[in-house]
Amino acid sequence: MTELNLVQAVNAALKHAMSDDSNVLVLGEDVGIDGGVFRATDGLFKLFGEQRVIDTPLAEASIAGVSIGLAAQGFRPIAEIQFTGFAYACIDQIVNHASRLRSRTRGRLTCPMVLRSPAGGGIKAVEHHSESPEAMFGHIPGVKVVMPSSPARAYGLLLSAIRDPDPVIFLEPTRLYRAARGEVSDDGKGLPLGQCITLRSGCDATIVSWGAMIKEALEAADQLAAENIAAEVIDVASLKPLDTATILDSVGRTGRLVIVHEAPMTCGYGAEIAARVAGRAITSLLAPVERVTGYDTMMPYLRTEAHYMPTVGSILGAVRRTMAYS
Amino acid sequence: MTIGQRDNSMNCVLDTNGKLIGTLPEFARDPAELWKLYRTLVLTRTFDAKAVSLQRTGRLGTYASSLGQEAVSVGAASAMQPSDVFVPNFREHGGQLWRGVTLKELFLYWGGDERGNDYAGPREDFPNSVPVGSHPPHAVGVALAFRLRGEKRASVCVFGDGATSKGDFAEALNMAGVWKVPAVFLINNNGWAISVPRAKQSAAETLAQKAVAAGIPGEQVDGNDVIAVRAVMERALARARQGDGPTLVEALTYRLCDHTTSDDASRYRDDAEVTRHWPAEPLVRLRNYLAAAEHWDKEQEEALLRECASAVEQAVEAYLATPPQAVSANFDFVYADLPAELAEQRETAIARARGAA
Numbered sequence: 001m002t003e004l005n006l007v008q009a010v011n012a013a014l015k016h017a018m019s020d021d022s023n024v025l026v027l028g029e030d031v032g033i034d035g036g037v038f039r040a041t042d043g044l045f046k047l048f049g050e051q052r053v054i055d056t057p058l059a060e061a062s063i064a065g066v067s068i069g070l071a072a073q074g075f076r077p078i079a080e081i082q083f084t085g086f087a088y089a090c091i092d093q094i095v096n097h098a099s100r101l102r103s104r105t106r107g108r109l110t111c112p113m114v115l116r117s118p119a120g121g122g123i124k125a126v127e128h129h130s131e132s133p134e135a136m137f138g139h140i141p142g143v144k145v146v147m148p149s150s151p152a153r154a155y156g157l158l159l160s161a162i163r164d165p166d167p168v169i170f171l172e173p174t175r176l177y178r179a180a181r182g183e184v185s186d187d188g189k190g191l192p193l194g195q196c197i198t199l200r201s202g203c204d205a206t207i208v209s210w211g212a213m214i215k216e217a218l219e220a221a222d223q224l225a226a227e228n229i230a231a232e233v234i235d236v237a238s239l240k241p242l243d244t245a246t247i248l249d250s251v252g253r254t255g256r257l258v259i260v261h262e263a264p265m266t267c268g269y270g271a272e273i274a275a276r277v278a279g280r281a282i283t284s285l286l287a288p289v290e291r292v293t294g295y296d297t298m299m300p301y302l303r304t305e306a307h308y309m310p311t312v313g314s315i316l317g318a319v320r321r322t323m324a325y326s
Numbered sequence: 327m328t329i330g331q332r333d334n335s336m337n338c339v340l341d342t343n344g345k346l347i348g349t350l351p352e353f354a355r356d357p358a359e360l361w362k363l364y365r366t367l368v369l370t371r372t373f374d375a376k377a378v379s380l381q382r383t384g385r386l387g388t389y390a391s392s393l394g395q396e397a398v399s400v401g402a403a404s405a406m407q408p409s410d411v412f413v414p415n416f417r418e419h420g421g422q423l424w425r426g427v428t429l430k431e432l433f434l435y436w437g438g439d440e441r442g443n444d445y446a447g448p449r450e451d452f453p454n455s456v457p458v459g460s461h462p463p464h465a466v467g468v469a470l471a472f473r474l475r476g477e478k479r480a481s482v483c484v485f486g487d488g489a490t491s492k493g494d495f496a497e498a499l500n501m502a503g504v505w506k507v508p509a510v511f512l513i514n515n516n517g518w519a520i521s522v523p524r525a526k527q528s529a530a531e532t533l534a535q536k537a538v539a540a541g542i543p544g545e546q547v548d549g550n551d552v553i554a555v556r557a558v559m560e561r562a563l564a565r566a567r568q569g570d571g572p573t574l575v576e577a578l579t580y581r582l583c584d585h586t587t588s589d590d591a592s593r594y595r596d597d598a599e600v601t602r603h604w605p606a607e608p609l610v611r612l613r614n615y616l617a618a619a620e621h622w623d624k625e626q627e628e629a630l631l632r633e634c635a636s637a638v639e640q641a642v643e644a645y646l647a648t649p650p651q652a653v654s655a656n657f658d659f660v661y662a663d664l665p666a667e668l669a670e671q672r673e674t675a676i677a678r679a680r681g682a683a
Binding site (some may be wrong): 025051056057059061062064065066067068069070071072073074075077092093096097102103104105106107108109110141142144164165166194241242243244245 | 411413440441443444445449450452453455456457460461462463464465466467468469470471472474481493494497498500501504655656659660661662663665666667668
């Protein structure tokens with residue numbers, strides 16, 4: 001066990017996967033000698049060489065497109081898009097090609113690629129560097145969408161994403177890159193995709209979140225405990241496919257659901273989760289479902305971004321509102 | 327060379343009458359090889375006419391004809407090795423047939439059945455790219471895979487003149503140039519992107535010169551001269567296999583048909599222009615050459631037409647006799663393993679298809 005921050009855990013997973021399987025490649029802007037703008041690929045160039053750690057020209061759509069060609073040929077490309085705000089250029093390639101190559105050829109060609117990108121706000125970055133597009137990717141049949149919330153989970157989920165036979169969008173919470181530290185055992189063990197992770201048990205309310213907001217969700221649960229409110233905290237981890245069963249099971253026990261995400265509210269993943277719970281567990285609900293989300297505005301520039309982000313306080317408020325029903 | 331300038335000479339071997347005006351490449355000295363090219367051109371046109379008529383009678387989906395452009399596709403594919411990978415747009419039926427995609431598979435695809443893309447022959451070839459010009463990056467990835475594995479293989483990516491206006495085309499050409507990957511990019515320039523003529527697509531004098539900015543060779547070829555197309559493609563593929571990097575080839579041809587069966591070109595194009603281009607079409611040219619060399623006669627032509635018609639008829643019968651896939655197939659290839667949420671939807675769809683509520 002070593003204590004790593006989240007970006008170091010990503011690096012360790014990449015290193016492990018590349019050592020295990022010579023078909024695993026890394027490509028993207030500045031991923032080579034520079035080790036990536038966040039250092040996620042630090043040292044890989046020296047270890048594995050320019051054939052497997054490939055600096056690309058500055059062309060996001062083609063980073064995704066070239067990965068599709070490589071994947072169809074049996075490689076396992078891991079494409080890095082420097083910031084999620086620049087990943088929108090890849091959406092045509094992901095929607096029209098990567099996601100459906102298996103389906104449209106009835107399994108003749110497949111696309112086992114990973115598109116990694118730092119996501120989310122709260123990092124005082126310049127515009128376009130703080131996006132939370134998980135719902136956009138989640139709407140695409142044929143891809144998987146994963147967002148880890150700790151170094152150990154980043155390590156395990158990324159390994160599984162790399163080994164997965166289908167395209168995976170792997171969104172790394174930038175805010176946690178260096179803030180989150182934790183024990184990581186570099187044992188090559190993957191964490192299953194498509195499964196929620198219950199981080200804290202409780203019987204009064206269920207807080208469901210993912211990515212960087214897990215930090216606030218856990219802090220809120222700590223404070224609620226002092227008020228004798230036992231909040232269960234579920235890290236969704238894999239947004240697609242979504243492990244509805246774990247969420248339904250929890251809400252069945254607590255009767256209260258608070259969903260927390262940074263992305264704008266409208267058409268956000270919270271809506272999907274709320275709809276599934278309403279559809280299958282409405283009789284378990286003791287209170288209306290609460291969504292604590294970013295606003296339906298542009299992500300503000302850094303001077304006012306704190307006003308956009310959900311906070312521990314806003315989560316506490318939402319849980320308390322649900323507790324008013326009994 | 328001044329920046330942006332290039333050699334504007336056009337590669338051609340036969341004139342529009344089929345008279346030899348260039349140097350006959352090695353393969354073209356073998357009459358059997360020329361007959362094979364001619365046969366595939368005729369087969370493609372027979373398939374094409376049948377596909378249009380099936381669409382008109384409600385037995386095929388919207389179809390993109392390749393009438394007049396057959397030589398670009400067949401010429402390119404005939405220059406390839408079977409182990410190379412073809413990354414085509416949606417108008418390359420001729421090349422696909424040469425590479426071993428079956429007529430039945432083509433009918434299935436255009437009839438709206440995904441199994442048409444599950445080629446029994448060229449297993450690694452890409453299916454048609456319908457979003458115009460979005461596939462050149464795939465050809466770069468495939469070619470990079472070959473280079474990384476040290477294989478002497480190449481990818482061939484075909485797209486239309488409209489595709490050269492797209493960002494993905496420029497990105498792919500640029501990347502291929504930087505990495506010197508074994509890819510050949512072929513512009514099937516038929517003069518029209520639906521209703522937008524070549525002149526409104528780009529101010530560049532030629533589309534081949536777009537290679538200049540990517541630092542790779544670019545050349546033009548008479549796209550209605552199947553011998554010339556194959557010769558140019560063979561040279562480009564040889565360079566690719568030798569590690570000399572990618573080439574951009576612009577084949578000049580003409581779309582003698584509508585864009586697709588959903589299009590009516592008379593809304594934007596003079597019939598006179600089409601009539602003017604008919605004499606340059608690719609089949610008659612090769613036929614005239616073969617006839618002059620005494621490798622063709624009327625009986626052979628009639629036998630060939632009968633053979634192609636019969637092959638197409640058999641494929642149509644096989645296609646029409648193929649029942650649609652079970653509704654479950656739409657779920658079974660979304661992922662390698664069916665997620666729980668999709669498994670539920672699959673059950674719902676099966677029940678609905680059975681007529682349950």
